[in-house]
Structure formats: structure tokens, C-alpha cells
Amino acid sequence: MMVFIYSIKRILRDKGMLLSMIVLPIAFITLTMIISGDGEYIFNIGVADFDGTSFTEDFIKSLESRGTILRIEDEKEIQRKIIDNSLQLGFVIPQGFTRSIMDNESAAEIKVHRINETDVSVPVGLYIENYLGAAKHIAETVNGNEDDFYRGVEYYRNGLNGIEGLSIDNETGDRIITLNGMGFLVMSMLFFSSSAATLILEDKKNKTFYRVLSSPLKLKSYMLQNLLSFLVVTQLQILAIMLLMSQVFKMNMGPSIINLIILLFAFSLVCISFGNALTSLSKDSRQASVLIPLLVMPMVMLGGCFWPRDIMGATLQRVSNFVPTTWILKGIEKVLHGQPITAITTELIILILFSVVFFLLGTWKKSEVTA
Amino acid sequence: MVVNIKNLVKRYNELLAVDNVSLSIKEGEIFGLLGPNGAGKTTLINTILGLTRFDEGSIEIFEKDFKKHEYDIKKEIGIVPQDLAIFEDLTAYENVDYFGRLYGLKGNLLKERIEEALNFTGLQERKKDFPKKFSGGMKRRLNIACAIMHHPKLIIMDEPTVGIDPQSRKMILESVKKLNKMGSTVIYTSHYMEEVEEICSNITIIDHGRIIAKGTKEELKAMIAFEERVTIQLSAISFNLVDDIKKIDGVKECLLQENELLVVSVRGAGNLSRIIDEVGGKGIEIKGLNIEKPTLEGIFLILTGRSLRD
Known part of the structure; x- marks a missing residue:
């Protein structure tokens, strides 16, 4: 598990990643709170x-x-x-x-x-x-x-x-603010996991990847340990942001935090496999850093992280069904309104399917290691 | 034999990167692998490390079939890659620790080996620093520390002295000799012929994926000991000069590199005055003349028709 431990260490030392992981969502959520008038919903x-x-x-x-x-x-x-x-x-x-x-x-x-x-x-x-x-x-x-x-x-x-x-009761307004906050968390999860995945590209670029694979460690083990470390750090990100939302910003997290966590865990799998696909399809970290905003921003916008999906035209709404952000936010909305876990089964299945598709994309392209 | 390669072939589509290579490396040797860029050295090293699949032939390391015993074999190999392969976001200590753990070291033994490797490479005082604060030479030394800390039986050093100061180069060459004395067999590739001459006991020259010469330093030098080599610095060049000199009795080879003419003749040809006349007859002034002793550089030039740094 050495690659796993060092990978976490490297992520937590990277200021850019910490920015996309914690600072960015906090900044956006704070902004939402300010705009919404300190939690009071304006109608x-x-x-x-x-x-x-x-x-x-x-x-x-x-x-x-x-x-x-x-x-x-x-x-x-x-x-x-x-x-x-x-x-x-x-x-x-x-x-x-x-x-x-x-x-x-x-x-x-x-x-x-x-x-x-x-x-x-x-x-x-x-x-x-x-x-x-x-x-x-x-x-x-x-x-x-x-x-x-x-x-x-x-x-x-x-x-x-x-x-x-x-x-209108206050709780309803609170839930809308929470949903907005969750939209920013979803966005930062996507940005963070894609950036974290570029660590693998960095390793390829600085030849440590070559050196690691010259050792008895197998490629599969190296990849799995890296992906696992990204997953663990994403869970830390979810917990940190949710803790801030509920304890510092006093946001209404709905009746079941557990269901929210289950949904966000499923979405973190999507994020990690998306990052894996991105690194596999990119030539180097520079190409990946160009691709990240190009792919993540449309997903975030179509999925309704910045505004309700309903304000988009019918065509865009149909297109938005093909991005995972739509399904995580649909699920979160249901959970915030007190619907049971059975009501979000469709969303969970679709999110798992997205992660499988991205994972397969990530493993599709294989090449020989070069010095 | 530590390494025994037989009839190895590796193709990249139409390109034959390794062409029927066979070589053996004995225990305790410092084995020099020479060749210009694109000669197939790195491909050959990658096949030894199991990173590149080969098409034909066989590789035995420590007298074990590589394909069957990959895990055990890799545990006993240390690699110093051509490019620096260290984590810039981990300290020197953490870098060595990372690679030590990759080779299965843990506990007190791991700590001892980290200290030993850092001492060996002279980085003990800087162990808490990140490599971005290091000079090129220090990074190269850290690159070596990561490769040797698990006491490998076979160390592969792929151009470990590229782009460093003379002091660090000297230190690295001394380290190679020390490691060899401590029992490691070393495969050493370099562009610097003088390094190979200094430390290697056996040398193989490879070009276009093929072995073009192999043997001890002495054996290789003997290959051209029956030749006379004259280098002439010219003030200008003439279109037919090389062809005309080749026509002189006893001339085996004539090569022109920029304004320098290399003429190789059979021993005792006694044709030096005719060569000088030929140059002078074309109105070219001779700026300098040198009669060379056989060197590995010369061998390489004769065998491949180009200098090693091409």
C-alpha cells in the first residue's frame, strides 16, 4: 500500500489540488450564502x-x-x-x-x-x-x-x-440553498478528481512511472493504489465540505445525511473513473489540464450545478440526461426532500453505470512503458 | 551468467529495434553498452526489465527465465534511468523510502538502507530537502540512491552522468566502481567513451539494433591496432577530396566531419606524404595534423561511420 500512502501525501501537499478540493467549493458556497441573504430565502x-x-x-x-x-x-x-x-x-x-x-x-x-x-x-x-x-x-x-x-x-x-x-416555509428555502451548495461540491469533486488523476501523467512524464514498473510492483497494483488514494481523498473532501455546510453555514442537510453520503460516494466513483479515463486518453498532463475544464464545465452547467436544469430548453434538458452531474443532483434533490433510499435507486444505478463506462474507457488504451 | 540473452528480436511495426542480439554478462562485471541515440540500447534495457515485450529470442537473468520468474528477478535489479526518475514533491528521504518499500524493505532494515544509500551518495545532510532545491548532480545522485538501496545483484545504469558537473560525474563513477566491488554486476551505458574506458571490463557496441562489436577494451582496441589513423584539420573542403584520398594505396577509410578529415590506412602503408600532397594539391591549407592512438571512440567511428554523440 506504499503507492497509496504516498499518493495521498502528494495530493495533500499540492496547493492547486487543495484549492480545487476545499477552497473552491467553500468560496462558492459562501458566495451563495451572501447572495441568498444569510440563509433567508428571497421569493x-x-x-x-x-x-x-x-x-x-x-x-x-x-x-x-x-x-x-x-x-x-x-x-x-x-x-x-x-x-x-x-x-x-x-x-x-x-x-x-x-x-x-x-x-x-x-x-x-x-x-x-x-x-x-x-x-x-x-x-x-x-x-x-x-x-x-x-x-x-x-x-x-x-x-x-x-x-x-x-x-x-x-x-x-x-x-x-x-x-x-x-x-413558503424557511425549510424549503434552506433546501434550495443546500442544493446550490451541493452543486458546487459536485463541481469541485469533478475538478479535484481529474486534477488528482493527472498525478499519474506526471509520474509518466518524470519517468518515476517507468522506474516503479521496473520494480516488482505490477501496473494493475500501481493503478489501483492510485485510484484508491484519489477515492479516499474525495471522501475526505465530501466529509469536510458537508461538515462545513452543516456546522459552519448551518445549512439544512435534509432528513437523511446517510443517503446523501451514499449518493456522493457513488458520484465519487464516477469522478475517479472519469479522471482515469482522462489520463488514459491524454498524451500528457498539459493536454489533460486543457481537457479538464473543457469537459468538466459543460457537465457542470448541463447538470444544473449553477442553475436549475428547468430553465434550459427542452433539447438541452434531453442532452443533460447524458451527463452524470444531472443524476447526482436529481438524487440529492430527492434526498433533501426526504425521499427514501428506494426513491434514488435509478439515480444510483445510472451513476454506477457512468463510472463503469468511464473506467472501461480508462482501461481501453494501453501502451508499452517507455524510458 | 547474470544476464544471458539469445537471439533477441524486437520490432516496432516495420522498424527492427533489436536485431537478433545475443550477449552474456558475467557476475561481477561492469558491462559497457555503447551506441548512438536510436541504436537500440534503451529498447534492449527495457526488454531486460520486462517493460517491453520482445518478439523472438529468450532472456535469462540470474539463470532464470524472465517470463516465468519476473517478480523474483525484478527484486534483484536496480535501475538508474537515463532521465531523472524522482518525485519532485517528495523529500530526498521520502524518495528513497518510496523505492525501498517498492522492493519489499520495511522496518529497521528499511531505515538502515535509506541512511546507507543517502550516505553513499553524499545526500545525508540534504535528506529533508525537496529535489527542486537540488543541483543537477545532486538529483543524479538521488536517482542512484533510489536504485541501490535494496542492494541489487544487477544494477542497470542508463547514461547516469548526462548533464552534470565534473565533480558529480567523478563521484558517480567512483560509486559505480564501489558498488561493483560490493558485489553488484553493472550494466553501464554512456555517450562518454572515456567513462566506459575507465570503468567497464567488457564492452558491447550496438547500432541499428545489431551488435557490431564486443569484447574487452583491449580486444576492441586490438581490432584497429593494425591501422594507422590520421586526423587532419583543413582550412576548407573540396568536393572530390574524400573520393580522391580513398584512391590512395593503403587507405581503408576516409571520413569528413565538418573541417576535419579522418584517414584510416593499413599499418605500414607509408602513404602520409601522398595524403598531404592530395590535400595541398587542391589548394586546401592544413591547419593541424594528428596521428592517433587506438581509442574506443575511434573504434566506434570506424564501425558505424559516425561519432558516438551523433
């Missing part, structure tokens, strides 16, 4: 009110307890802000909307914009649906009498104020 609702009646005004005010209301004049601006994630939900109230409700017409509808039905936007969407549904029933009951309509809506609204319910 922005954009409203374009083209009707401008007291009914629509009261309705918009009633939403203030559900998020920060931003008045916007243009529907396209709402769409743009949703794409760049500065709005989590937006809706457009068309002109004549109040009249159409009071007249019991179905022509005018509120147009709701959101990226996807996340567990944050769904409750607000439901609230809007319920509020307007109730207003329509009131209008039907009062036969279009405006005074009675407004009085009825006020009764309804006052009733709602006493109800605790559809608001």
Missing part, C-alpha cells in the same frame, strides 16, 4: 397590473406576505427577470380583468409566469388560483353588484388572514 413576485382596480390592488397587497412584490410595467420584462432568476414568479393582470370577473366572463385570465413548479412557487400559484376562484364565486353570488362584490371579497380576504398555510 420575488413580479406583477404587471394593466387593470388597476381596487380589486386587483387589494389582491396584489394580499400577496405581500408571500414574497416581495415588484411592480413591472411590461410582460417581457417579467419573462426576462424570471429567466435570470431575479423573479421566482410573475403574473400579468389584463385590462378589464375585474369587470370580466364581475360579469362572470371567462375571457380575461391572469397570465402566470414561472420557470417550473417548484415547491416554492406552487403554494403561491395555488393561493392565486384560490383567491381568484373565490372572487368568481362571490361575483356569481352577488349577480354582478359591485358593492356586494367588494364586500364579499373583503370578507374572504379577512378570513384568509387568519389562516396559516400556503406561505
Whole structure:
């Protein structure tokens, strides 16, 4: 196990690797925490009110307890802000909307914009649906009498104020921040394991590989000990980052840390075999260091480490099914929402398949040792 | 025999890298392997180490078939590669420790051998330093320390003195002699003919994958002892000069390297004045003239038609 022990020593002495292993994810997570307002989740609702009646005004005010209301004049601006994630939900109230409700017409509808039905936007969407549904029933009951309509809506609204319910809980927001943090951990795992694997290329370059293989040690043993050392250091990385996330940043790690660790272990196998494939297919460490960002960054972006996959187009989402980062983040999301280990079986199997494919790629190209 | 190679053939597609090589190395020898770049020396060493598969022939080391006893044989070999093969991110001590453990040493014996190897190479004082702080010569010495710390029966040194200062070179050559006296058989390859002349008892010259001469220093020198070798420094060169000199009675070989003409004649040919006349007749001034004694460098030049450092 001598190669294994010295390999760990060499990794831990390498400042560049420590940077990609620990410093990089911590920096990104800290940045996320700062942007998210010290752990408090911000939910922005954009409203374009083209009707401008007291009914629509009261309705918009009633939403203030559900998020920060931003008045916007243009529907396209709402769409743009949703794409760049500065709005989590937006809706457009068309002109004549109040009249159409009071007249019991179905022509005018509120147009709701959101990226996807996340567990944050769904409750607000439901609230809007319920509020307007109730207003329509009131209008039907009062036969279009405006005074009675407004009085009825006020009764309804006052009733709602006493109800605790559809608001976004802190835990949900926390889980989103944790998922973002996990995205950065996933990214740094990929970067670190690929960089660590270049140690083998370095050994080939400085001829120690040649010398090692001139000794009684077999190539298989050398490779396995190296890969094992990368795997062990990756586990240390996972534990260190998770410890920081839960103890220092006080992030919500979901109900089962064990399930998270199982998933991340499966992903570390993918990372190690990916690094192995990369070293096998690269001529030297210089070529590998060019290839690492070229391969890792698209994987990270497609998999949703920086933003939710749902904001990408359908084609990109289909393509993202072919990168392992998608499956680890899908799995993490499920675990954070309390789903049992059985619910992440598909993700685990796919991750194992990815590691097998990468491993086979890594062992496919063999060449004779040269001095 | 420590090494016994019979009819070894190694091909890289169309290229014949080792062409039917047979050689034997006796226990206690310092065996010199000479040849220019691309001659097949390193390929031959790699096959001895089991790093390159060969196509035909057989290799026996310590009178054991290499293919059948690879593990046992490798435990008894130490390699000093042509390029430095040390970890820059491990200290000198850790480097020696790493390779000691690779050869199965552990515990107190390992510690003793590390100290011994560092003392032997004069690196004891710098054992906690990383090689990046070392001079070229110190790195070469560390390269040797890693190869000898397990007391191998056979040490293969592939150009161990390339690019180092004279002091370190002297130290390395002394180390080779000392290791040999301690019982190790050494295979030594070098571009520096004077090194091989100084330390090797048996020499094999290889070119284009083939052995072109072998024997003791004395035997090899005797091969050209029946020749007269004259080197003439010229002020200029002439197109037909070499061909015209070759036509002179008694001239065996004539080679022109830059402005230097090497003329090899049979002993007692008495053709020196005719050679000088031939040069002068072409209007070329003779800047210098040297009648050489036989050297290994000369043997190499005669046998291969080029200098060893080509």
C-alpha cells in the first residue's frame, strides 16, 4: 500500500489540488450564502397590473406576505427577470380583468409566469388560483353588484388572514440553498478528481512511472493504489465540505445525511473513473489540464450545478440526461426532500453505470512503458 | 551468467529495434553498452526489465527465465534511468523510502538502507530537502540512491552522468566502481567513451539494433591496432577530396566531419606524404595534423561511420 500512502501525501501537499478540493467549493458556497441573504430565502413576485382596480390592488397587497412584490410595467420584462432568476414568479393582470370577473366572463385570465413548479412557487400559484376562484364565486353570488362584490371579497380576504398555510416555509428555502451548495461540491469533486488523476501523467512524464514498473510492483497494483488514494481523498473532501455546510453555514442537510453520503460516494466513483479515463486518453498532463475544464464545465452547467436544469430548453434538458452531474443532483434533490433510499435507486444505478463506462474507457488504451 | 540473452528480436511495426542480439554478462562485471541515440540500447534495457515485450529470442537473468520468474528477478535489479526518475514533491528521504518499500524493505532494515544509500551518495545532510532545491548532480545522485538501496545483484545504469558537473560525474563513477566491488554486476551505458574506458571490463557496441562489436577494451582496441589513423584539420573542403584520398594505396577509410578529415590506412602503408600532397594539391591549407592512438571512440567511428554523440 506504499503507492497509496504516498499518493495521498502528494495530493495533500499540492496547493492547486487543495484549492480545487476545499477552497473552491467553500468560496462558492459562501458566495451563495451572501447572495441568498444569510440563509433567508428571497421569493420575488413580479406583477404587471394593466387593470388597476381596487380589486386587483387589494389582491396584489394580499400577496405581500408571500414574497416581495415588484411592480413591472411590461410582460417581457417579467419573462426576462424570471429567466435570470431575479423573479421566482410573475403574473400579468389584463385590462378589464375585474369587470370580466364581475360579469362572470371567462375571457380575461391572469397570465402566470414561472420557470417550473417548484415547491416554492406552487403554494403561491395555488393561493392565486384560490383567491381568484373565490372572487368568481362571490361575483356569481352577488349577480354582478359591485358593492356586494367588494364586500364579499373583503370578507374572504379577512378570513384568509387568519389562516396559516400556503406561505413558503424557511425549510424549503434552506433546501434550495443546500442544493446550490451541493452543486458546487459536485463541481469541485469533478475538478479535484481529474486534477488528482493527472498525478499519474506526471509520474509518466518524470519517468518515476517507468522506474516503479521496473520494480516488482505490477501496473494493475500501481493503478489501483492510485485510484484508491484519489477515492479516499474525495471522501475526505465530501466529509469536510458537508461538515462545513452543516456546522459552519448551518445549512439544512435534509432528513437523511446517510443517503446523501451514499449518493456522493457513488458520484465519487464516477469522478475517479472519469479522471482515469482522462489520463488514459491524454498524451500528457498539459493536454489533460486543457481537457479538464473543457469537459468538466459543460457537465457542470448541463447538470444544473449553477442553475436549475428547468430553465434550459427542452433539447438541452434531453442532452443533460447524458451527463452524470444531472443524476447526482436529481438524487440529492430527492434526498433533501426526504425521499427514501428506494426513491434514488435509478439515480444510483445510472451513476454506477457512468463510472463503469468511464473506467472501461480508462482501461481501453494501453501502451508499452517507455524510458 | 547474470544476464544471458539469445537471439533477441524486437520490432516496432516495420522498424527492427533489436536485431537478433545475443550477449552474456558475467557476475561481477561492469558491462559497457555503447551506441548512438536510436541504436537500440534503451529498447534492449527495457526488454531486460520486462517493460517491453520482445518478439523472438529468450532472456535469462540470474539463470532464470524472465517470463516465468519476473517478480523474483525484478527484486534483484536496480535501475538508474537515463532521465531523472524522482518525485519532485517528495523529500530526498521520502524518495528513497518510496523505492525501498517498492522492493519489499520495511522496518529497521528499511531505515538502515535509506541512511546507507543517502550516505553513499553524499545526500545525508540534504535528506529533508525537496529535489527542486537540488543541483543537477545532486538529483543524479538521488536517482542512484533510489536504485541501490535494496542492494541489487544487477544494477542497470542508463547514461547516469548526462548533464552534470565534473565533480558529480567523478563521484558517480567512483560509486559505480564501489558498488561493483560490493558485489553488484553493472550494466553501464554512456555517450562518454572515456567513462566506459575507465570503468567497464567488457564492452558491447550496438547500432541499428545489431551488435557490431564486443569484447574487452583491449580486444576492441586490438581490432584497429593494425591501422594507422590520421586526423587532419583543413582550412576548407573540396568536393572530390574524400573520393580522391580513398584512391590512395593503403587507405581503408576516409571520413569528413565538418573541417576535419579522418584517414584510416593499413599499418605500414607509408602513404602520409601522398595524403598531404592530395590535400595541398587542391589548394586546401592544413591547419593541424594528428596521428592517433587506438581509442574506443575511434573504434566506434570506424564501425558505424559516425561519432558516438551523433
